[in-house]
Every structure is written in C-alpha cells, then in structure tokens.
Amino acid sequence: MATYVYRCDTHGATERSLPIGTARPTTECTACGATAVRVFTAPRLSLGDATRRALIDRTERTADQPDVVSSPGPRPSRRVPVSANPALRRLPRP
Numbered sequence: 001m002a003t004y005v006y007r008c009d010t011h012g013a014t015e016r017s018l019p020i021g022t023a024r025p026t027t028e029c030t031a032c033g034a035t036a037v038r039v040f041t042a043p044r045l046s047l048g049d050a051t052r053r054a055l056i057d058r059t060e061r062t063a064d065q066p067d068v069v070s071s072p073g074p075r076p077s078r079r080v081p082v083s084a085n086p087a088l089r090r091l092p093r094p
C-alpha cells in the first residue's frame with residue numbers, strides 16, 4: 001500500500017491509501033465529493049522509530065566529522081555474559 005495525496009479546491013489535501021501503481025489522476029474528495037486532483041509528493045519512506053532515525057543521522061554525521069574526545073568513555077560497570085548457554089561455561093578461558 002502507498003499513500004497518495006489529492007487536493008480538493010475547497011478542503012485542501014486529502015490522502016488515500018491504495019496499492020502501488022493503482023492511483024488515478026483524480027478522485028472524489030472525502031468531505032464534499034468534488035473532484036480532487038492528484039498531487040505528486042516526495043515518497044514517504046519510513047526508517048522506523050525516532051530513536052533509530054536519530055542513530056542513523058548521528059552515524060552519518062560522524063562519518064565525515066567524528067566527535068573529538070580527550071579520553072575513552074566510561075567502562076561498563078559489569079560484564080555482560082556473552083551467552084546464557086550453561087554448556088559454554090565449561091569451555092577453557094584464556
């Protein structure tokens with residue numbers, strides 16, 4: 001499904017969710033039933049939630065202009081086990 005935007009002269013923009021490639025050049029306005037003309041807009045691509053988008057934006061920004069730090073960041077307070085499988089606990093450790 002894709003969201004297509006149509007514009008009614010009286011009520012402004014209205015959206016329709018239709019299968020890709022099935023949008024007609026005109027449709028009826030949902031408010032008044034008049035002819036609404038299709039408006040071509042930029043595709044609305046979603047990259048997930050806001051946290052994920054912020055991470056992607058920060059990663060792209062730091063690729064060209066990395067943050068300058070004077071020391072390494074704080075160490076984690078405790079070690080996180082790699083696996084919860086009890087059979088792996090018997091393996092030799094370095």
Ligand SMILES: [Zn+2]
Nearest residue numbers: 008011029032
């Ligand atoms: Zn209308």
